[in-house]
């Protein structure tokens with residue numbers, strides 16, 4: 051499945067991709083709906099050990115699409131700095147591809163929700179745990195097992211970092 055990046059000098063290392071996923075606060079999950087339309091839906095997320103976790107309501111377009119097709123991709127934009135005078139954007143982004151599933155096991159589900167809550171609400175661990183207890187029954191947790199991940203940045207950023215010459 052992996053496509054080689056045509057402008058390979060702009061490709062980021064796997065470590066840089068992981069760092070972007072770690073510091074990002076939202077991304078766009080792309081799913082294939084049963085009507086044949088791609089469904090690209092923005093979500094909060096957390097990453098751990100090559101997996102990306104999301105929380106969701108218990109029904110909706112997203113879950114129906116996942117039931118139809120378990121292959122997905124997830125895109126996080128790290129930077130989009132417009133340089134009008136250069137007619138460009140100093141961009142940096144990551145796309146992760148993999149398979150997505152609903153976490154059915156209660157222990158797995160709770161652990162994923164804990165991870166997610168810990169990322170967004172790092173303070174007040176007791177309050178966080180109480181909130182998890184309150185909401186867990188009404189929440190669906192999703193896990194994207196990443197099979198392939200690429201990152202790319204604008205050539206201007208490559209030059210600025212001194213990583214490589216222009217393509």
Ligand SMILES: Cc1cc2nc3c(=O)[nH]c(=O)nc-3n(C[C@H](O)[C@H](O)[C@H](O)COP(=O)(O)OP(=O)(O)OC[C@H]3O[C@@H](n4cnc5c(N)ncnc54)[C@H](O)[C@@H]3O)c2cc1C
Pocket residue numbers: 076091092093094095104105106107109110111112113
């Ligand atoms: C930055 C950000 C972070 C978010 N984080 C989360 C999260 O962590 N968990 C979560 O469950 N939701 C989150 N949302 C909301 C999320 O984008 C969806 O609206 C929500 O998950 C419901 O998805 P669904 O497919 O079940 O919705 P449904 O109500 O079943 O969707 C029906 C239709 O509504 C439209 N729709 C749904 N969502 C959106 C949207 N965001 N923008 C425009 N049209 C839409 C689409 O046309 C879709 O086909 C976030 C949104 C943003 C912008």
